[in-house]
Amino acid sequence: MTKVPLTARGAEKLREELARLKKTERPRVIQAIAEARAHGDLKENAEYHAAREQQGFIEGRIKDIEGKLALANIIDVKTLNANGKVVFGATVDVLELDKDTEHTFQIVGDDEADLKLGMISVSSPIARALIGKSEGDVAAVDAPGGLREFEILDVRYV
Numbered sequence: 001m002t003k004v005p006l007t008a009r010g011a012e013k014l015r016e017e018l019a020r021l022k023k024t025e026r027p028r029v030i031q032a033i034a035e036a037r038a039h040g041d042l043k044e045n046a047e048y049h050a051a052r053e054q055q056g057f058i059e060g061r062i063k064d065i066e067g068k069l070a071l072a073n074i075i076d077v078k079t080l081n082a083n084g085k086v087v088f089g090a091t092v093d094v095l096e097l098d099k100d101t102e103h104t105f106q107i108v109g110d111d112e113a114d115l116k117l118g119m120i121s122v123s124s125p126i127a128r129a130l131i132g133k134s135e136g137d138v139a140a141v142d143a144p145g146g147l148r149e150f151e152i153l154d155v156r157y158v
Contacts, residue, residue, distance in 0.1 A: 003073035005088050005122060010112040011074045018065045021058055029055045068111060080157045086130045088122050090157055094130070094150040097138070102153070107131065126150070 006014075029051055036048035077089035086092050091106045105120045107130065113121035120127050126148075129139040133152055141148045 002071070004068065004071050004109060004111075006068070006072040006074050006109040007089050007112060008074055008076040008078075010109055011069065011072055014065050014069055014111075018062065018069070021062050021065070025058050026055075026062075029058060072109075077157050082155075082157065084134050084155055086133050086152065086155055088131070090155050092130055092152060092156075093154040094139075094152055097149040097151055103150075105130070 032051040033048065033055065036042075036045055036051050039045055039047065042048050075089050080087060080089065082090065086107070088107055088109075091104060093102065093104050095102050104118050105126065106118060107122050107127045108119045110121045110123060113119050113124070122128075122131075125141050125143065126139075129141045130150065130152065133139050135152050135155055137152050139150045139152065141150065
């Protein structure tokens, strides 16, 4: 199995969610199932079926997170010494040359990506174009709307 890159912060968030699911959500839904069983006939017991459905979702999510953490190649961005190059985990300030607008992106794993927070997936076209470049370089991205060019203004490892 191939390792999947994940930032230390992303791994910590997954561990927190896993702990919450195991320590809080799982016992709560088990209690709800027990209470619904106490009401009698399970065939027409909507509370029981809803609790069982929720239990299935929680167990599936626990398995999913455990799998992601098992395959994770956790990279602590703060310990990187990439000599100013854009690498996984780096935060990059860019100037989109066509629109004369500045953007800040952090290159993260697929599961951590959230464009609203400026976190882009390492497998996205923009991230692939930026990786390996340094401050002052121009990265060209062949996007569906046409060619987009980004000048790298700053590279940080935070």
